[in-house]
Amino acid sequence: MVLRLVERTAVLLVSLAVSSVLVFGFMAVLPGDPARVALGVNASDEAVAQLREQFGLDRSLATQYFDWLGGLLHADFGTSYVSKVAIGPQIFDRLQVTLWLVVVGMIVALVVAVPAGTVMAARHRKISGLALSAISQLGVAVPAFLAGILLIMLFAVKLGWLPANGWTPPASDPGMFLRQLILPALSLGLVQGAVLTRYVRSAVLDVLREDYLRTARAKGLRPFPALWRHGLRNAAVPVVTVLGLQLATLLIGAVVVERVFVIPGLGSLLLDGVSNRDLLLVQDVVMLLVVAVLVVNFLVDVLYVALDPRLRVGQR
Amino acid sequence: MSALVEEPEVAEQSDVLAVRGLTVSVRDKVLVEDVDLTVGPGERVGLIGESGSGKSLTALSVLGLLPEDVHAKGSVRLAGIDHDLIGADERQLARIRGRDLAMVFQEPMTALNPTMRVGDQIAEAMLIHRTVPNRRAARTAATALLDRVQLPGVARAYPHQLSGGQRQRVVVAIALANDPALLICDEPTTALDVTVQAMVLDLILQGVAARESALLFITHDLAVVATICQRVLVMYGGRVVESGPVHEVFTNPRHRYTEGLLAASDLDSAAHRLPTIPGNVPAAGNFPTGCVFRTRCAHATDICTTTPPWTGSASSGFACHHPAPDLVALETRRSSREVADD
Known part of the structure; x- marks a missing residue:
């Protein structure tokens, strides 16, 4: 280990x-x-x-x-060639915004994908499973920015339940912060969730065919408890892999979604940097995104070991 | 194999398991047809036949764990359970599985959850049915069960740290955890090295003897049946073609398939080339009408296109139009003639 x-x-x-x-x-x-x-x-x-x-x-x-x-x-990102302002503080400001978006988006994706994918697998021959499959297929085809625009049209313009755009730091007005976070997080998370659902489905389908699930049933567990106790952890290994890869997509998706919802996140900073030819700023932001993706993949690798005891080599 | 337990006198009337008219089919294909099968209390019954003969499907039907699309009809009754197992809902079946009725599967390498410690997997069997008061008691009981299958100190090991034989012993421990009335073993030693087969068989035998559990043992290995079972059913093409006490069936087979099967395995010597049964087992569901064995049988005639009737009693008999000569009857006749000649 x-x-x-x-x-x-x-x-x-x-x-x-x-x-x-x-x-x-x-x-x-x-x-x-x-x-x-x-x-x-x-x-x-x-x-x-x-x-x-x-x-x-x-x-x-x-x-x-x-x-x-x-x-x-040393966390010194240098000084912008254009604005002559230190880049570090700007990045950290914007990073807090984007992190909220990405993390909440990821949670939305998981909350959607794990139950939906499991049900789809368990009922893959029944109407309910097929219907869910069709919906998720549709979700895969919709890009995040389009989902964002559709969500704005429905919940902000038509129903007026939520603000269409903007950002309020959680410290200054938590209520407003949440209300403004919901739509962008949903547009990121639902699309990612639709993709993730497909992977959860196939992982659970694989697990359902495993002998140890039959053993669990033979012990006296009913199908869903058997799947819950013996299947999910085994199905988690491939799903976690995809989750790690998706985080990269989510970061990139955030760049676009931040534009749609006028959110001052890392994505906006990056796009501003590009249009202002602020090369050092762009370089720093890109490097930060790369680091984020690499670190997440590292964590995924470590998580494998936690999930699958067979990977803990050299242990009796 | 170690010393066998004394053969107990089996009470015929109160069977632990009574299967009547079991028919298993997938879509329009019939895989198992009209199987009758009883196992008395503490009785050890063997179910033999080639692969594809429907042995495993019969066992899975009893457990209600048939794959999707495969359906069973007929009746499966278990002593002490007031409803038929066929057609029972998941809730009812789950209460019985692992408590009254346990199963050991063929493939030990994949039968255990790779992400769970084996001790916990054994403890779970008891916790599900609340046969132990709490988690700690379950853990203690699991350790004791592991000791019983000669795997001391492995409760905290994961399956991949154990060999195939060791894993199968864990599966046996899980199956015996709640002292089931009936243990079904589906080829439990087929995937194991010859050297560990005997040990696992021994542990199964000791386990059922200690609990007075009945045993339904599925195998294609005649030698194993001869050593551990009291009664045997021979299956071919999804039907029971012959049944009876092991020594009778093995020394005096009446069905032509049983005869061929015994000749092909020849328990006594391997000095000469073994005779084989010509042809292959047809694909599942593609057995001929009438006698299922007629396409491979040297004695088949036109009458074999009709289903042969069952000859003999429910617990001992055969279904063949052209049975092999009854050696016991011949012997008796000959000796009586000799007596007369003297």
């Missing part, structure tokens, strides 16, 4: 290092000099050179990379 943990950690560290090089390298080869962008096309060459020196862009790429990486390790 310890061995596996060490091995996974090593993999995480290597992938972090490689991805940081890739993100940095990609930004470095992009055309467009941040100093010239900042000063405008009419700026004199001397002024640009001076700014380049100020930004540290005149140094070798390797120096710049290690400088950037060293900063990141």
Whole structure:
């Protein structure tokens, strides 16, 4: 078990290092000099050179990379080339917003997918199961932003139950915070939930065919309790894998959904950064997303070990 | 195999299990037809036949655990249960399964939940039916059961840490946890190494003897039946073709299929080339009309297209138009003639 943990950690560290090089390298080869962008096309060459020196862009790429990486390790994200404002505090502000969205979206997805997928599997030959399958199929086909627009039309415009957009920090007005969170979290979560439902369904179907489920029935457990006690943990292994991958999709989905609901999250920050040619900001946000995805996948690996004792090697 | 338990005199009237007219079908295909089967208290009954003969389906019908789409008709009664098991709802069946009626399956490698400690899996069997007062008592009882199947100290192990034979002993412990009136074993040793087969069989025998449980033992291994069972039913093509006390059926088979089966396994010597039954078991549900064995039988004639009647009593008889000669009767006749000649 310890061995596996060490091995996974090593993999995480290597992938972090490689991805940081890739993100940095990609930004470095992009055309467009941040100093010239900042000063405008009419700026004199001397002024640009001076700014380049100020930004540290005149140094070798390797120096710049290690400088950037060293900063990141100390949670120093550098200063924006465009706004001249420290990037770190901005990212942390926006990250709190996006995290709420992603986490609540994930919870929505799980709350939808686990029961729906289980019922679909258990009743896969019955009308109720087929109906659920059709609905989830529909859900898979709908992109999150469209779901968002539809939800706004129904619950905000037609019914007027919830605000159409906006964001209030939970500390200043918890009620409003929740009301504004519901629709974006639903549009993210329902779509992800529809996808996840398919995986839960097939995982549970696999488990239903297992001999140990028959053993559980032979012990005297009725079908659903048998599935609950003996099936779900076994079905969780493939589902957790997908869940880890989905978190990446969810982060990307959040970028779009934040636009639809006018939410000042990481996605909006990223899009603003792109349109302002704020290269360092974009680089930092992208790196942060990459780190998030890698760390989640690492946690998924660790979770496997918790779920499946067969992976705990070297233990009697 | 260790010393066998003394053969108890079996009371015929109060059967633990009484199966009458069991027919199992999937869509329009009949897989098991009109099977009658009784097991007396403490009796050990063998059910033999090739794969595809309907042995396992018969067992699963008794338990009510047939796969989806497969349906059973007929009657299955268990002593002490006031309703028929066929057609009973899940709630009723779940109360019986694991308490009055337990089963050991063929494949020990997949029969246990890989994510649960084996001790907990045994304890669960008792907790479901509340045969122990609490969790701690269940755990203690599970440890004791593991000791009984000679697996001390493995309660906290996961199935993957045990060998196939050890896992099957865990399955046996689960099945015996609530002292069932009837234990059904479906080829419990087929997937095991020869070296551990005897041990597992021994534990099953000791287990049922200690609890005075009846045993329905499904196998294709005639030698195993000969060692552990008192009575045997021979199945072919979804029907019982012959039944009777083990020594009678094995020494004096009347149905031509039983005769062929015994010749092909030849319990005594393997010095010469074993005779085989020509042809293969037809695919499930594709057995001929009339006598199900007629397409492979050297003695078949036109009359075999009609279903042969059952000859003999309910507990001992056969269904064949051209039975093998009754060796016992011949022997008796010959000896009486010799006596007369003298």
